[in-house]
Amino acid sequence: MNAKTQDRKRLIRLIHVAKRELALDDDSYRAILQRIGKQASAADLTVPELNQVLEYLKRSGFKVRSKARQAAQSRPLAQDEQHKKIRALWLFLHQIGVVKNPAESALAAYVKRITGSDAMQWLAGDQLELVTESLKKWAMRSLPDVVQKLAAEVQQLPLTAAQRDKLNQRMATAMARKTFDPMLSVWESLTAALKAKEEA
Numbered sequence: 609m610n611a612k613t614q615d616r617k618r619l620i621r622l623i624h625v626a627k628r629e630l631a632l633d634d635d636s637y638r639a640i641l642q643r644i645g646k647q648a649s650a651a652d653l654t655v656p657e658l659n660q661v662l663e664y665l666k667r668s669g670f671k672v673r674s675k676a677r678q679a680a681q682s683r684p685l686a687q688d689e690q691h692k693k694i695r696a697l698w699l700f701l702h703q704i705g706v707v708k709n710p711a712e713s714a715l716a717a718y719v720k721r722i723t724g725s726d727a728m729q730w731l732a733g734d735q736l737e738l739v740t741e742s743l744k745k746w747a748m749r750s751l752p753d754v755v756q757k758l759a760a761e762v763q764q765l766p767l768t769a770a771q772r773d774k775l776n777q778r779m780a781t782a783m784a785r786k787t788f789d790p791m792l793s794v795w796e797s798l799t800a801a802l803k804a805k806e807e808a
């Protein structure tokens with residue numbers, strides 16, 4: 609079977625799925641085919657006409673779900689350290705107000721945009737590193753400002769001289785290096801200090 613025939617069969621199959629999902633009766637369905645391709649059966653349409661019909665059905669509300677996406681949604685989450693780190697980073701970005709939607713589906717959409725892969729479970733090696741580093745860079749666009757605001761709040765707390773020195777030292781290191789790990793470390797320290805005050 610050549611590529612053109614395969615493409616044709618795929619389009620006809622998708623159009624039939626759309627007909628079912630959009631609950632089109634036979635008359636409405638055939639009217640669409642007639643209007644776009646001047647034929648009453650999808651089997652009689654050319655590949656460009658089939659594409660036009662599919663585009664029309666998409667505009668009418670049909671959403672194409674790839675087999676890969678369906679499989680990704682049904683696969684269990686990967687539990688190795690690198691995948692857990694990516695999830696933790698995503699939730700951290702939500703915590704500091706950068707990511708609006710903390711859901712796994714939103715993370716999957718981000719991963720697909722960065723790597724082209726339909727599922728985070730399928731990533732390995734360089735791709736995992738790419739996603740991790742891109743999340744850290746994204747965080748660093750906002751994290752220094754977040755840290756400075758937290759530091760201003762913490763400065764108002766009744767800290768001991770030793771606590772203040774330790775925080776100032778971490779702040780200085782983070783601001784000098786301008787990299788994610790020291791910045792995260794000082795964010796954690798500042799957050800912990802504020803939380804301790806709330807619980808006191």
